[in-house]
Amino acid sequence: MRSLFVVVAAGLSLSSATAVAAGCTEPGYLVGAATDDITGPIVGVGMMGYADLGQSDEGLHMRLRARSLVVSDACNQATVALVIDDVSMTFYSVKQAVVDLLERQLPGVFNNSNVLLSATHSHAGPGGYAHHFLYNITTGGFRPKVFNAIVEGTVRSIVRAYKQRVAARLSVVQGQLEGMQYNRSPEAYQNNPIAERQRYATNTDRGMLLLKAETAEGAPIAAFNWFAVHGVSLPLSNKLVSGDNKGLAAYLFERRLGVTYTNFETPEFVAGFEQANAGDISPYDPDDKAVAGGDGFARNLDSAQAQMGKAWELFQSADGLFLNGPVAAVHRFEDLVNRPVSAKYAGFEGARTCNGVLGVSFAAGTKNGRPFPIFPQHAVFGKTWLPITLMPTEQACHQQKVLLLPTGFARPTPWTASTAPFQIVRIGELAVIAAPFEITTMAGRRLRHQVLQTLANSGVKFVALSGLANEYLHYVTTPEEYMVQAYEGGATLFGPQSLAHYTEIFDELAIDLGTGRQRSGGVPPRNLSAEQVILPRGVLIDLPPRHGRFGAVKSDTLAAYSRGATAKVDFWGAHPNNRLVPNQSYLTVEQWLNDQWQAKLYDWDPDTQMRWRRAGIAGSLVSIDWTIAMDTTPGLYRICHSGEAKVSLTGHHQPYQGCSKQFEVLP
Numbered sequence: 001m002r003s004l005f006v007v008v009a010a011g012l013s014l015s016s017a018t019a020v021a022a023g024c025t026e027p028g029y030l031v032g033a034a035t036d037d038i039t040g041p042i043v044g045v046g047m048m049g050y051a052d053l054g055q056s057d058e059g060l061h062m063r064l065r066a067r068s069l070v071v072s073d074a075c076n077q078a079t080v081a082l083v084i085d086d087v088s089m090t091f092y093s094v095k096q097a098v099v100d101l102l103e104r105q106l107p108g109v110f111n112n113s114n115v116l117l118s119a120t121h122s123h124a125g126p127g128g129y130a131h132h133f134l135y136n137i138t139t140g141g142f143r144p145k146v147f148n149a150i151v152e153g154t155v156r157s158i159v160r161a162y163k164q165r166v167a168a169r170l171s172v173v174q175g176q177l178e179g180m181q182y183n184r185s186p187e188a189y190q191n192n193p194i195a196e197r198q199r200y201a202t203n204t205d206r207g208m209l210l211l212k213a214e215t216a217e218g219a220p221i222a223a224f225n226w227f228a229v230h231g232v233s234l235p236l237s238n239k240l241v242s243g244d245n246k247g248l249a250a251y252l253f254e255r256r257l258g259v260t261y262t263n264f265e266t267p268e269f270v271a272g273f274e275q276a277n278a279g280d281i282s283p284y285d286p287d288d289k290a291v292a293g294g295d296g297f298a299r300n301l302d303s304a305q306a307q308m309g310k311a312w313e314l315f316q317s318a319d320g321l322f323l324n325g326p327v328a329a330v331h332r333f334e335d336l337v338n339r340p341v342s343a344k345y346a347g348f349e350g351a352r353t354c355n356g357v358l359g360v361s362f363a364a365g366t367k368n369g370r371p372f373p374i375f376p377q378h379a380v381f382g383k384t385w386l387p388i389t390l391m392p393t394e395q396a397c398h399q400q401k402v403l404l405l406p407t408g409f410a411r412p413t414p415w416t417a418s419t420a421p422f423q424i425v426r427i428g429e430l431a432v433i434a435a436p437f438e439i440t441t442m443a444g445r446r447l448r449h450q451v452l453q454t455l456a457n458s459g460v461k462f463v464a465l466s467g468l469a470n471e472y473l474h475y476v477t478t479p480e481e482y483m484v485q486a487y488e489g490g491a492t493l494f495g496p497q498s499l500a501h502y503t504e505i506f507d508e509l510a511i512d513l514g515t516g517r518q519r520s521g522g523v524p525p526r527n528l529s530a531e532q533v534i535l536p537r538g539v540l541i542d543l544p545p546r547h548g549r550f551g552a553v554k555s556d557t558l559a560a561y562s563r564g565a566t567a568k569v570d571f572w573g574a575h576p577n578n579r580l581v582p583n584q585s586y587l588t589v590e591q592w593l594n595d596q597w598q599a600k601l602y603d604w605d606p607d608t609q610m611r612w613r614r615a616g617i618a619g620s621l622v623s624i625d626w627t628i629a630m631d632t633t634p635g636l637y638r639i640c641h642s643g644e645a646k647v648s649l650t651g652h653h654q655p656y657q658g659c660s661k662q663f664e665v666l667p
């Protein structure tokens, strides 16, 4: 019977356009949104993104957050969750654990198919949450505390968003953000056909698409936007945990609508800044010495303010198209190794993907960060590189890529994924591709174009692409860009036909989404959670200063500051990882008001920075900076720090708190 076309089987759910229209008398959406803390340990963990052994976290700029938007079809209750985490990339390890935990908390609601888990690509968060070995080399192995913080915070945000759903209207509005993107591999882009390049004004995709959710009365619920820019505003030298430009943009947007991050009882507005086809897109000109140096905080703010400003403008705009139509999702697992690719997508007969291998140009890194500068970019086999190889069959498959790390061959388990989830989520006229990779500007345009063409017949008008979603397969370029072997081509895991293969898979999913008849859901990858090597670690004991207590001030603030200045205080503290309580703050900036101290800022506010360093064998120094914003109300302030000290080897924790002296912020 076609009138109620909802398939739920083995983690697969699909509802079709025909079904909703036929069975529904009161169409509409139920929408909820929520954010929660996924920060995890802020000290002693290798950071994820730049893959550099020396970049281990030492403090906090901003808390990392999961932001969820849950949409249900009011008629048939078909539900999808769009989730954006302030992390470098999503791994299926996380997705799997999120879906399992959701099933325990809300049985029968969520599954692999209807949860889209994506990442902002911040390079400033703790790593160690992948199950594939490659990503844990620079993080000191698999880190359960990082993994659990991400999984549990993500689930809390999805569950709250689901429970807070109300009748709502959704609209899509599009615009362009100029001057905030720089193609870091222009020579590769330039190798795309001239006729294709002439269709676009620039070698970056400036489009921003915004999905707005509001109640029937017009109260804002959420704004999720898609814009392509790498989360590398903060450089390799940064050791403070931060959401980078998209995390900060979301914060700025949410604060503007009064979000406090302290109230979880009533719904708060959520702004999601999703990643798009940012594979070759830097947030700053890496060749401009004036912006490419320094600590990165100024250019991070520039990028965040620009993205927030454009999103705000679109959010206020009356030009949006109100969405109408079904909520649906299609999903399947695909083995990507040595797969045939149809001539329709490859352009010739007999095309195949290769085994997963990373090339020399991958190891060279990018202009945004070069972990192994001994390797050159643009290493092209037989052209700029000698035609000598230990893997002749594999090298022939990968063509121009000079093979370096055969991560797909590693035993007993591959170092990178060979099977990955592919997914398209539909909300009315909007379809969202969940891309488990970083896709370049032109490759992303081609993929979106194909999916839109296929779905146009079933009423889809907009296609957004969430990069770094559900799993991580490194990069994908166009075959023409691949020939040049810039960094992104060297990191196109399955060889020159990777894009054609991914496009074929997504196009089949789009066809399934349109017809409501999904072919096989594929075979999920093996769960590697039991195979993780976890090193014993943790805080042995914390010692107080010789003549003092935990929380004592070592170096105090001045008596007064002008606005724009930075107040600084150093505390004798304890190891921050003793207290990994989500949504709690290690610090407050307090103002004396109505005869009491009132907290004005917390550790998630970007005007504060907290740094930890070891003092002696088991002592801790915690330094807190507050850069006093120009709109701060003059008055009396103090800076406080709290934590927990591990005071015995058996694990007894003692809470402590300390405050600076009071100081004046001058008018």
Ligand SMILES: [Zn+2]
Pocket: 121, 230, 279, 438
């Ligand atoms: Zn990247």
